[in-house]
Amino acid sequence: MLHVVKRDGRRVSFDTTKITNAIKGASEEIAYNLKESEVIDLTQKIIKRLEDIDSGEISVEEIQNLVENILLENGYREIGIVYANYRKERTKIREIKSDLMKAIEKIGVETDRDNANVGNNFSSKLLRIASESNKWHNLSIMPKHLAKAHENGDVYYHDLDSYNLTTNCLHIPTKEILLKGFNTGYGYIRPPKRIESACELSCILLQSTQNDMFGGQSHPDFDNDMAVFVGPTRVEIEKEYKEVGLEDSVIEKLVERRLRKNISQAMQGIVYNLNTMHSRAGSQVPFSSINIGIPQSEDAALICEIFLNEYEKGLGKGEQPIFPNIIFRVKDGVNKKQSDPYYYLFKLACRVASKRMNPTFMNIDADFNLEYYEKGYLPATMGCRTRVQSNVNGEPTVKARGNIAPTTINLPRVGILAKGDLDKFFSLLDNRLNMAKDSLLHRYEVLKRLRVKDLPFVAGQELMKGAENLSSEDSIEPILKQGTWAIGFIGLAETLRALIGKHHGESEEARELGLKIIQYIRDFADKTTEETSLNWSCYATPAEGLSGKFIAQDKKVFGEIEGVTDKDYYTNGFHVPVEHSISIKEKIDIEAPYHKVCNGGHITYIELDDYPTEDVIMDILEYAYTHSNISYIGINFHIKYCRDCGTYLSNNECKCNKCGSLNIQGISRVTGYLSLDERFGSGKVAERSDRISHTNGIKFYNKGE
Numbered sequence: 001m002l003h004v005v006k007r008d009g010r011r012v013s014f015d016t017t018k019i020t021n022a023i024k025g026a027s028e029e030i031a032y033n034l035k036e037s038e039v040i041d042l043t044q045k046i047i048k049r050l051e052d053i054d055s056g057e058i059s060v061e062e063i064q065n066l067v068e069n070i071l072l073e074n075g076y077r078e079i080g081i082v083y084a085n086y087r088k089e090r091t092k093i094r095e096i097k098s099d100l101m102k103a104i105e106k107i108g109v110e111t112d113r114d115n116a117n118v119g120n121n122f123s124s125k126l127l128r129i130a131s132e133s134n135k136w137h138n139l140s141i142m143p144k145h146l147a148k149a150h151e152n153g154d155v156y157y158h159d160l161d162s163y164n165l166t167t168n169c170l171h172i173p174t175k176e177i178l179l180k181g182f183n184t185g186y187g188y189i190r191p192p193k194r195i196e197s198a199c200e201l202s203c204i205l206l207q208s209t210q211n212d213m214f215g216g217q218s219h220p221d222f223d224n225d226m227a228v229f230v231g232p233t234r235v236e237i238e239k240e241y242k243e244v245g246l247e248d249s250v251i252e253k254l255v256e257r258r259l260r261k262n263i264s265q266a267m268q269g270i271v272y273n274l275n276t277m278h279s280r281a282g283s284q285v286p287f288s289s290i291n292i293g294i295p296q297s298e299d300a301a302l303i304c305e306i307f308l309n310e311y312e313k314g315l316g317k318g319e320q321p322i323f324p325n326i327i328f329r330v331k332d333g334v335n336k337k338q339s340d341p342y343y344y345l346f347k348l349a350c351r352v353a354s355k356r357m358n359p360t361f362m363n364i365d366a367d368f369n370l371e372y373y374e375k376g377y378l379p380a381t382m383g384c385r386t387r388v389q390s391n392v393n394g395e396p397t398v399k400a401r402g403n404i405a406p407t408t409i410n411l412p413r414v415g416i417l418a419k420g421d422l423d424k425f426f427s428l429l430d431n432r433l434n435m436a437k438d439s440l441l442h443r444y445e446v447l448k449r450l451r452v453k454d455l456p457f458v459a460g461q462e463l464m465k466g467a468e469n470l471s472s473e474d475s476i477e478p479i480l481k482q483g484t485w486a487i488g489f490i491g492l493a494e495t496l497r498a499l500i501g502k503h504h505g506e507s508e509e510a511r512e513l514g515l516k517i518i519q520y521i522r523d524f525a526d527k528t529t530e531e532t533s534l535n536w537s538c539y540a541t542p543a544e545g546l547s548g549k550f551i552a553q554d555k556k557v558f559g560e561i562e563g564v565t566d567k568d569y570y571t572n573g574f575h576v577p578v579e580h581s582i583s584i585k586e587k588i589d590i591e592a593p594y595h596k597v598c599n600g601g602h603i604t605y606i607e608l609d610d611y612p613t614e615d616v617i618m619d620i621l622e623y624a625y626t627h628s629n630i631s632y633i634g635i636n637f638h639i640k641y642c643r644d645c646g647t648y649l650s651n652n653e654c655k656c657n658k659c660g661s662l663n664i665q666g667i668s669r670v671t672g673y674l675s676l677d678e679r680f681g682s683g684k685v686a687e688r689s690d691r692i693s694h695t696n697g698i699k700f701y702n703k704g705e
Helices: 016-029 036-053 060-073 077-098 101-109 122-141 144-152 174-180 195-210 222-227 230-243 248-273 298-313 343-356 367-373 411-418 422-447 492-500 508-532 546-558 584-597 614-627 682-690
Strands: 003-005 011-013 057-059 155-157 217-219 288-292 325-330 360-363 403-410 484-490 535-540 604-607 632-636 639-642 664-669 674-676
Touching (some): 016 036, 016 077, 036 060, 057 060, 077 144, 122 144, 155 422, 195 230, 195 248, 222 298, 298 343, 325 343, 403 422, 411 492, 411 546, 492 508, 546 682, 584 614, 614 632
Parallel strands (some): 003 057, 217 288, 325 360
Antiparallel strands (some): 003 011, 155 403, 639 664
């Protein structure tokens, strides 16, 4: 008649099946094929130990201690470690759920570094406190197997604090919203008449949209959208000059000169605003992306040119702007070749990138982009790499659509558990894929309870496709059907090492297997799209804090495995490891095929030693966009400048060579966007220190190699 004392003081009858199920669960967690007879034998040993205690009641903690000890004593070390770690995770969750004061105390000292764009001020800390409480609430409302998968590190539900509140990201229909006007909640904003006010309002659109969402926002066709406001500005300027009696022959030159000046001031305002105005309760500046480079008029080309020039100037002392992310789209016949009409914009973009690391570059001639371009849909992306295009529920436009939510799979853990058995690997991967699918479908069911009034700006002002003709009390479900649902992954390199001992930068066998694995994820996403009539995609996750979280959890269970868990981070997405010596050409050739497979988002980084020249960047892009099907590329290098006078320094300089100051700022690219070095999370700090440049072969194209 043994009774178990629960943590809340209740006394319940002892049930042996709970012990049996706990042992089975721990063994299944690491894919250990524990026989039924072994489970029964272990359960009986635990019961015998309980009988030896000879007590009428025992606490839950004491029983769990016995289970853990019996597993370890009888040679089931791996199962025992998993069981112990799960206990620790559950204990941590109970402590936070029962007493949020502990979490609040920790946040009160410093916010975490999961997002390098979040500061450490009052607003940031207040937001993090609210975030922590809602995370645990959302874990408690979801099915237990899904909550356990997140807690154990099998999969990861991004922005768990927003799980029940909002969606991820959006390509804003900038021109369309500006031309009809909008309401941020305090009154109607009329359509702008001049480029200056249009640019100011474009920043308000980014800020207001971000306050309704948890991810980033984009102007997907900025130069063409802003171009519609150039003509009216030109007319207004001309009218002013005519009113003072100037002759027509003089007015024409003065108008164009004044117009350029006005546009320059407007573009400077965008750069300044997006690095100073705050969103999300004042915790961060808008996570903004701007797509340019395919002008459809001379006015659009003028916007593109002046915007790049103003971004190149930097902030007040010439400091590096962190935002916006800039994506320059490259297209044969538009700007790629010297004979193209806007080649000069491409050259300018490369010059600016050689100093500022922005723009990054998108290849419209990649076949999976070109098929939409030729149908009249201009592809765009975000600096965080999110890509939205195909649509089973409507037109495959980019504008007014975004990713609804992502779930990321811990791919290296699947590789470790498979122990070199590829059949077992794909069987386990099936399990994780279905888990990711279940989690996103559950999130869909939760989110569709939201009404338009819960997203008052993006839904209420019809920035999101599907919001047309909805009332404030209507469900946002039509919007959820227009966006994408992303199944992400990280750590392909470590997965391959765990399976066959080499990653895709080291052997042809690994390259073939790597593509097979990611194609398997893409095929699952495509199949799920057909089954559910929702837009599913394969996503090379921009894992900023997650790369460090997953590997820390795996180290606890599996220890340090050479080439797999022996660092402080997993390699992002499908990238070749940052410490692996490889030429630029090889890196492009290896990573290019993944861009087509990862239709939910992708990027390839080329790491350089120091500031490159414009010609170096053009060489890299010329090879990539002529000899491969690669799409989105970023050129990385370390930026250093003096905080006191703005002077830029080379990487080997620690003292300003102009004013002598030691007050030096470092800037690096994190996972798609720039950040101050001191704001990196621990995993990304470790990754950046391991990065080596891909300098070998920079001139491969010009040399004909």
